Amino acid sequence: xxxxxxxxxxxxxxxxxxxxxxxxxxxxxxxxxxxxxxxxxxxxxxxxxxxxxxxxxxxxxxxxxxxxxxxxxxxxxxxxxxxxxxxxxxxxxxxxxxxxxxxxxxxxxxxxxxxxxxxxxxxxxxxxxxxxxxxxxxxxxxxxxxxxxxxxxxxxxxxxxxxxxxxxxxxxxxxxxxxxxxxxxxxxxxxxxxxxxxxxxxxxxxxxxxxxxxxxxxxxxxxxxxxxxxxxxxxxxxxxxxxxxxxx
Amino acid sequence: xxxxxxxxxxxxxxxxxxxxxxxxxxxxxxxxxxxxxxxxxxxxxxxxxxxxxxxxxxxxxxxxxxxxxxxxxxxxxxxxxxxxxxxxxxxxxxxxxxxxxxxxxxxxxxxxxxxxxxxxxxxx
Numbered sequence: 001x002x003x004x005x006x007x008x009x010x011x012x013x014x015x016x017x018x019x020x021x022x023x024x025x026x027x028x029x030x031x032x033x034x035x036x037x038x039x040x041x042x043x044x045x046x047x048x049x050x051x052x053x054x055x056x057x058x059x060x061x062x063x064x065x066x067x068x069x070x071x072x073x074x075x076x077x078x079x080x081x082x083x084x085x086x087x088x089x090x091x092x093x094x095x096x097x098x099x100x101x102x103x104x105x106x107x108x109x110x111x112x113x114x115x116x117x118x119x120x121x122x123x124x125x126x127x128x129x130x131x132x133x134x135x136x137x138x139x140x141x142x143x144x145x146x147x148x149x150x151x152x153x154x155x156x157x158x159x160x161x162x163x164x165x166x167x168x169x170x171x172x173x174x175x176x177x178x179x180x181x182x183x184x185x186x187x188x189x190x191x192x193x194x195x196x197x198x199x200x201x202x203x204x205x206x207x208x209x210x211x212x213x214x215x216x217x218x219x220x221x222x223x224x225x226x227x228x229x230x231x232x233x234x235x236x237x238x239x240x241x242x243x244x245x246x247x248x
Numbered sequence: 249x250x251x252x253x254x255x256x257x258x259x260x261x262x263x264x265x266x267x268x269x270x271x272x273x274x275x276x277x278x279x280x281x282x283x284x285x286x287x288x289x290x291x292x293x294x295x296x297x298x299x300x301x302x303x304x305x306x307x308x309x310x311x312x313x314x315x316x317x318x319x320x321x322x323x324x325x326x327x328x329x330x331x332x333x334x335x336x337x338x339x340x341x342x343x344x345x346x347x348x349x350x351x352x353x354x355x356x357x358x359x360x361x362x363x364x365x366x367x368x369x370x371x372x
Contacts, residue, residue, distance in 0.1 A: 030258070032285060044255055057286040077284050109367040152364070 003028045006080060008038055010050065011090040012100050020097075022088075023047070029080040035068055035089065036075040039101075051100035059217055062153030065092050066101050072155040072215040092158035094167070107167070108154050111174035115193050116181050149218040150176065156212035156222050168201045172212035172222035175203055179225040182232060194233065203229040253289035262287070293326035308335045310342050322346070 008027050013020040025046050027038045036054055043050050054064040057076050064075040067090040069083065080087070095103035156172040157163045163171040170178075174196075181193035197203040203226050212222040250256060263285045271278035293309045308327030313319075324339040337353045344351065 032258070032260075032263075032282070034284065058284040076286075106367040109364040113364065113368045 003030060004080075005029070005085075006038065006083070007086045008042060009086065009088045010039070010042065010100070012050075013097050014099055031081060033080050034076055035066070035073070035078040035080060035083075035087070036064055038080060038087070039075060039089065051098070051102045053102055060151065062151030062217075065153045065155050065158070066090065067092060067158065072159045074153060074155070074217050077217070092154055094158055094160075094164045095154070103154075105154060108152070108157060108171075108173065111170060112152065112177050115174055115177040115196060116188055116190075117177055148180075150220045151218050153217065155215045155217060156220075159211040159215045161209050161211065162205055162207055166201075166205075169205045170196065170199070170202050172206075172226065175206075175229060176220060176222040176225040178202075179229045179232075182229070194229075194236070197229045198233045203233065250289050256287045256289055258285050258287050290328070291325045308338070310338050312342060312346070314346075320346075 005026055005028050008025045009022050010025065011020060012023050025042045027041050029038055036057070039050065039052055040054075043052075052064070052066075052075075054076060055061045056063070059074050059077045062074070065072065066075050067073070067088075068075070068078055069088050070090075072092065075089075089101065091097050091101045091103045095105065095107065098104050150173065152173065154173065156176075160169075160172055162169050178193040178197045181188065182190040182197070206223075206226045208223070210223040213220075213224065216222060267277060293307060306326070306328055308331060309325065311323040311325070313321040313323065322339060322342055324335050327335045333355055337355055340353055340355075
């Protein structure tokens with residue numbers, strides 16, 4: 001198990017620079033090592049000025065999202081064993097670069113916030129579509145949406161070909177959040193979330209590339225959530241009386 | 249005990265030991281997929297000359313360096329992640345005492361904003 005060396009090609013940019021560039025570093029990698037290990041090696045032994053984000057080191061926090069060889073991943077769990085001897089690391093797409101591999105996640109969080117995202121039930125209501133308790137203490141799992149798996153990493157928005165070209169599109173993360181509010185309101189009113197989705201820049205803007213679900217590291221399936229939103233919005237429209245139906 | 253807390257290794261035999269011992273508690277661990285392996289160092293407070301980390305306790309301690317001839321410098325060290333709030337309170341209490349401030353510590357009652365509030369500017 002001898003150590004291997006890879007050539008890391010890393011996107012670099014500071015606001016004072018006339019334009020972006022790529023720096024190359026020779027980095028030793030150990031079996032089982034990750035892209036984040038390699039990036040931190042660059043910081044410690046080559047350039048402490050390399051800007052990057054990380055925190056939990058095990059794909060729980062969603063902080064270290066980057067593009068490796070053009071693909072959205074979490075650097076902390078992307079093994080170098082399966083990569084070639086030349087690896088390209090770039091920041092996520094669609095968001096303004098703050099410095100090097102760090103992007104501005106402000107718009108991403110603003111959109112998530114706008115969906116409401118009640119994390120705690122407003123009131124305990126055993127009736128209606130609140131509880132999933134069968135009464136014997138065992139919770140029913142069918143019908144529950146596991147949006148809570150979302151770690152807000154932004155990989156889905158970076159991978160989305162629509163979001164990459166149009167900052168007005170709500171994007172897969174926000175739409176999935178809206179779907180979770182609509183399907184599991186927890187005492188809140190889902191009307192605002194559904195209204196956000198029922199928009200030309202909402203669920204109807206999706207082109208079904210499904211890249212979002214492909215890159216999601218947490219098994220959230222944003223594409224499935226957007227399709228579920230469309231079904232729900234259509235169902236709601238058909239349920240409204242025809243009289244008073246307004247043009248769009 | 250590590251030489252450089254900023255440049256740590258992940259010894260393969262340590263990872264194997266984690267799997268081995270973990271499988272004794274939960275057999276399914278033996279065949280579980282590896283998500284990541286990492287190591288971290290933490291400061292331990294104890295008597296100088298301790299040969300191994302196991303000899304040092306996991307408590308935390310606040311040092312007022314006025315006793316070392318340096319006025320205006322306080323060190324808080326040791327401890328664990330689960331005691332961070334308590335450590336902050338101990339350090340703040342010492343600093344306030346030195347500055348003559350008598351306001352009570354509120355960290356036990358203050359609810360922190362989520363990380364996203366940095367971007368959304370939502371005031372709790």
